Amino acid sequence: MVSTWHPWREIEALRRDIDRAFNHVSQSNGPSFRSAFLPGRASRQYPLVNLSEDRDHIYVEALAPGVDPASIDVAVVRNVLTISGEKRRLPEELKRESIHRSERAAGKFVRSIELPIEIDSDQVKAEYKHGLLMVTLPTAAAAKPKQINVSVA
């Protein structure tokens, strides 16, 4: 096989296609829709994530401020990472007329992310700090690249 598979590049291409498909939506909703900080409203996925990788790990960082740490649930099944939790709403006893502004979305959320590489699900670590959820996923031994020595005859 000559061609190499670039999973991230393909995800990126897919994302661009989806963005194009939803382009008219973002225009009709004005600049606020494009803000990276708008919490999960309408068709937005929540939480937003950044993915990065090194040789042995995939790192998923999710933007999830104000989530009750006890409610956060991180699960890995094969290569699918599922993050769920609940962002606290304003106190229920508040009267409608006492609310001056309500810009922070709240409620329960769940998001599944399909990773392009097999994960060693026993070794997954998650840390919630300053409103960011950092998940460290070691790649499975079978998915790691192997160095093959070339012997010169």
Next chain:
Amino acid sequence: MAEKTVVMTETPEEHAVQPADTHTHERYVSPPVDIYEIDDGLMVMADVPGVTQERLEIRVDNHVLTIRGQVPESNIPGSAYREYELVSYFRQFELSDKVDESKITADLKHGVLTLSLPKAEEAKPRKIAVAVG
């Protein structure tokens, strides 16, 4: 009489987007906030994920409440796919006279800033007992 005892208005947009006193290439976003009224005053909650306590600055100057937070550079290697970018936060609100500025308290937890703005004593409603004679 106005329904709300404490009025809070945002300063004009151009003021909020660019802090006037700095020449920096840093970019800012204005964090989403919830503002609600309780018996003793106002509560302001702002989503500022990624900000640590020492890089969060809250000041009240001339009846203007300023929230400014800086996000440390990300040290995660090999970024592959990004949906968001952490940039600094900046937002200002104009406070009415009815807020007791000396008693404002702030709390940062899980990336959410909670500000408590107590009403000034004279703005608190008083119950007046009616004597039956």
